Amino acid sequence: MFDIQEKVSRSIVKALKLKLTPEEEHKMTERPIEDVRAYECYLKANAEILKLTGDAINRAIRYLQNALDIMGDNALLYLGMAFAHLHLVNIGVEQEEYLAKAEEFAKKAMAMDPEFAKAQAMLGWIAMWSNTRQAIHHFKKALSISPDDTLALQGLAIFYVQVVGKIAATIPLCERLAQIDPLDQPTKWLQGGIHFYNGEYNLALPPWRRLYDESPENPLNQCYYALTMASLGQMDQALSIIDQSANVTPSNAFTKLGLMLKYAILKDKDRAFQEMTPDFQKTCHRDCIFSHHLASIFALLGAKKEALDWLENAIDQGFINYPLLAEKDPLLENIRGEERLKKLVERVKYEWEDFEV
Secondary structure, three states, X not given: OHHHHHHHHHHHHHHHOOOOOHHHHHHHHOOOXXXXXXXXXXXXXXXXXXXXXXXXXXXXXXXXXXXXXHHOOOHHHHXXXXXXXXXXXXXXXXXXXXXXXXXXXXXXXXXXXXXXXXXXXXXXXXHOOOOHHHHHHHHHHHHHHOXXXXXXXXXXXHHHHHHHOOHHHHHXXXXXXXXXXXXXXXXXXHHHHHHHOOOOHHHHHHHHHHHXXXXXXXXXXXXHHHHHHHHOOOHHHHHHHHHHHOOOOOOOHHHHHHHHHHHHHOOOHHHHHHOOOXXXXXXXXXXXXXXXXXXXXHHHHOOHHXXXXXHHHHHHOOOOOHHHHHHHOHHHHHHOOOHHHHHHHHHHXXXXXXXXX
């Protein structure tokens, strides 16, 4: 299978009369997982992880363990384990213990291959939940090893889009991803994300509608599709999307964020506060993006203190998307006149202007 893959690649290179860089030549001949059975497990695991449900990610971990049982130590399989454990934290199914496990697996992969760009990028993704500013160091280091590493390009682009709000810096990264890996889910998500976090909700809606139509059961797709509709004032459409997932993945953090949005739209404070379970609060507290969205939802609900508390936490965790906070997030309108918000925006403005891409 690997021989056929290489022959097809070389035929394409020859037909297009391309000149390969040493890195591209290495990629064409590398065999990161020699055993086809183990490689199949790895591919199945990746597909399961991107479904972003607890059941699917736990299936992915079993696939990866089967592959490790076949292969023994393998850097790419350890990377997959890191990715799976990280996303169990991302969706709120697990907490700090699994974040530590994700880091342990990423470091195992790094120990096996110090020049493994994807392992360096994975440390960047993990830092997004533990030490936001350190993430950019890992992403840039990964790209210095392999300029076309998709995991690093996606991570850096999402960091610039969501956390920092430096849209101009994101555009070349997204263009590169569209060239080298247009079908990967995070790349497709960025096609909407680059507009959503720039306050261009009408432009974010079409790519995220396509992503939702491809995988309507994915809680992340449901959540961001609904948030975009709400930001455009299409509240009934947002509610219809949220209701589809409420009974399927009720403990998923993206589902719970959607339910919070639903109750904010309905002005049902009691039901909204019932969704703020201890585990969900932990998940949101460490995540500056979740904290920002919670602040917007509480503002829509009319719970001003909670909105400002979560917004301050988002900033404490590294969120400095000044353009979004200052004027572009329509869900924050209920607290625009609050003195505390003005002070937070001033603080973010200083950090945003001082931030070097």
